[in-house]
Each structure stands twice: as structure tokens, then as C-alpha cells.
Amino acid sequence: MLAKIIQAIKSFFNALFGSKPQNEPTTAKPPKTKPEPIDLAPQDGSEITPDTIVVVANEMDFPKAQPGDNAPDKDFDDDIFVEEQKEEIPAPPPPAPTETPKPEIPTPTPTTHQRYLWCLDNGHGKKTKGKRSPLFDDGTTQFLEYEFNRDIVSRITKALDNKDIAYFIVVPEEDIDDFLEGRVNRANSKKSTLPKLFVSVHSNAAPAASANSWAPDNVSGIETWFYHGSKRGQKMAGIFQKYLLEKTGLKNRHIKSKPDGQFYVLRKTAMTSVLTENGFYNNKKEAAALMDDKMRQKIADAHVAAIMEIEDNGL
Numbered sequence: 508m509l510a511k512i513i514q515a516i517k518s519f520f521n522a523l524f525g526s527k528p529q530n531e532p533t534t535a536k537p538p539k540t541k542p543e544p545i546d547l548a549p550q551d552g553s554e555i556t557p558d559t560i561v562v563v564a565n566e567m568d569f570p571k572a573q574p575g576d577n578a579p580d581k582d583f584d585d586d587i588f589v590e591e592q593k594e595e596i597p598a599p600p601p602p603a604p605t606e607t608p609k610p611e612i613p614t615p616t617p618t619t620h621q622r623y624l625w626c627l628d629n630g631h632g633k634k635t636k637g638k639r640s641p642l643f644d645d646g647t648t649q650f651l652e653y654e655f656n657r658d659i660v661s662r663i664t665k666a667l668d669n670k671d672i673a674y675f676i677v678v679p680e681e682d683i684d685d686f687l688e689g690r691v692n693r694a695n696s697k698k699s700t701l702p703k704l705f706v707s708v709h710s711n712a713a714p715a716a717s718a719n720s721w722a723p724d725n726v727s728g729i730e731t732w733f734y735h736g737s738k739r740g741q742k743m744a745g746i747f748q749k750y751l752l753e754k755t756g757l758k759n760r761h762i763k764s765k766p767d768g769q770f771y772v773l774r775k776t777a778m779t780s781v782l783t784e785n786g787f788y789n790n791k792k793e794a795a796a797l798m799d800d801k802m803r804q805k806i807a808d809a810h811v812a813a814i815m816e817i818e819d820n821g822l
């Protein structure tokens with residue numbers, strides 16, 4: 508009897524939240540979904556082991572348009588249609604009256620054209636295990652990734668407020684764990700008349716002898732990840748990477764994607780998405796730089812510059 512009730516509850520929830528088919532027929536693109544327990548899903552570059560296949564692309568090398576490419580990536584970039592419909596050529600203004608000159612009427616300030624809703628994801632929460640540097644020499648200072656990610660996102664939103672750009676902070680709460688599925692669901696279900704884009708802000712970790720030891724000095728720099736096979740994702744990643752290098756002067760680790768086992772937030776978001784890895788927090792020298800207010804502002808400014816370029820030109 509009890510087993511039957513449990514079965515009935517399971518079927519009910521499956522019907523309610525039924526997941527996408529896990530193994531869709533293979534097309535030219537790799538399958539969007541792959542069965543993978545959430546807690547094993549990579550969340551940022553630090554989980555990439557050396558034997559994992561990673562496709563490194565040059566950030567300036569935008570994918571070339573091919574016949575038929577106007578169609579958005581299937582079930583991934585479908586928000587592009589909304590945008591295309593929105594692009595209307597404004598009607599020409601009516602001819603100005605030529606008779607009696609009228610007293611000057613102040614021209615109304617033009618309303619900013621908001622092109623996208625920027626879903627800003629600040630990576631991990633306070634309760635996420637690891638994601639912190641070894642202690643610095645003073646024995647107390649430590650780089651905490653969740654704090655860095657949040658600080659960068661809050662600097663970004665301050666600038667976006669001034670520019671009247673639409674955004675949505677995916678996880679405003681601080682005192683949480685990774686909450687991977689939740690952050691993706693929030694972004695996916697956020698209602699907006701604007702097409703959405705997703706940016707996840709992180710700092711990286713290199714393999715080290717232990718969580719308490721610093722990684723080798725030579726592993727450093729910035730990389731930006733995109734969903735493998737998404738042309739818009741690659742273009743978007745290239746724009747973010749370009750400004751991040753330009754503003755911070757940190758080493759170029761290029762834009763990257765993985766044909767398999769991709770980051771949960773890139774794989775499951777139903778919108779074009781990128782994940783920025785802003786320096787290595789377990790590289791002692793770079794971690795010290797990332798603690799610095801000026802460097803943090805440069806990183807935030809780079810994100811804002813990328814956002815503004817995409818707001819201006821579209822993606």
C-alpha cells in the first residue's frame with residue numbers, strides 16, 4: 508500500500524516537473540542534455556581536470572555566418588526571435604510646421620533602449636565548500652570566491668543602474684550553498700519582455716597539492732566559457748574576454764568550451780550564457796591582486812563594457 512502511494516507521488520511529480528528527454532537523437536550539434544548528477548556537474552574552471560577535452564578558441568575569431576545560420580541554436584537561443592520581432596524601424600517624424608515659429612519646447616530625454624535582460628549569476632554561496640584560497644602570510648586573510656563574485660556583480664549592477672540597463676540578480680541571497688539547479692531555474696523562469704542573456708561571474712582555481720597550499724605561480728589569467736556549439740555564446744564570450752584582457756592586463760587564457768560534461772549553468776540555461784573566470788584565487792600573486800579594490804573595479808568595468816557593446820550592437 509505504502510509503495511503504491513509513493514509510486515503515485517513520484518508519477519505526479521514526474522508529470523509536473525518532467526525533465527527534458529535525456530537522449531535526443533544526435534544531430535550536427537552535441538546533445539544539449541546529458542545525464543549527470545548535479546553535485547558532480549562542473550561548476551567552473553577549477554573542476555576541469557587536465558585530461559578533460561576543452562576546446563580553446565580565439566576570442567577575436569567570431570564564428571562566420573553560413574547559409575541557414577540565421578536560425579537560432581535549437582531550443583537554446585530561441586530568444587533571438589523575440590529580439591528580431593522587436594527591431595522595428597521607427598516611423599519618420601511628421602514634417603515640422605513651417606508657419607509661425609512656436610516658443611521652444613524642451614525636447615524630452617530619449618528613453619534608453621533596453622535590448623536585453625541581463626541575468627547576473629554570482630556563482631557560489633557562503634556555504635559552498637572549498638572555493639577559497641589558502642591563508643595569506645598574516646595567517647588570517649583569505650580569498651573567498653563567493654564574496655569576490657558578489658562584489659563584482661554588485662559593482663556591475665551599480666554601473667548598470669546608471670546606464671538604465673535591465674538586469675536580474677539571480678541569487679541575491681548570500682547564506683546558501685551552490686544551489687545550481689535553483690539558480691538556473693530562476694533565470695529560466697524569470698518573466699521578461701526582453702530577451703535574456705546569462706552571465707556567471709567566478710574566479711578560478713588551479714590544481715594544487717592540497718586546499719591549503721598555493722598552486723604554481725605560472726597558472727594565471729582570465730578565461731571565458733560558453734556553451735559548446737552555440738555561435739551566439741562564442742561571440743558573447745569573445746566580447747567579454749576582449750574587455751577583460753584590455754582592462755585588467757591579466758594573461759589571456761582564451762575562450763573555452765567543452766563538447767561534453769559542460770558546466771551546469773551553461774548547459775541548462777535556456778538563453779545564451781557565458782561564465783567568466785577572473786584570475787586564479789589560489790595563485791598567491793594573482794589572489795593578492797584580486798583582493799585589491801582597483802583590480803575588482805577593472806574586472807567589473809570590463810563586464811559592463813561588454814554588456815554595453817552587446818546592448819549597442821546586439822548579439
Ligand SMILES: [Zn+2]
Pocket residue numbers: 550551630631638652709710
Ligand atoms: Zn566558481
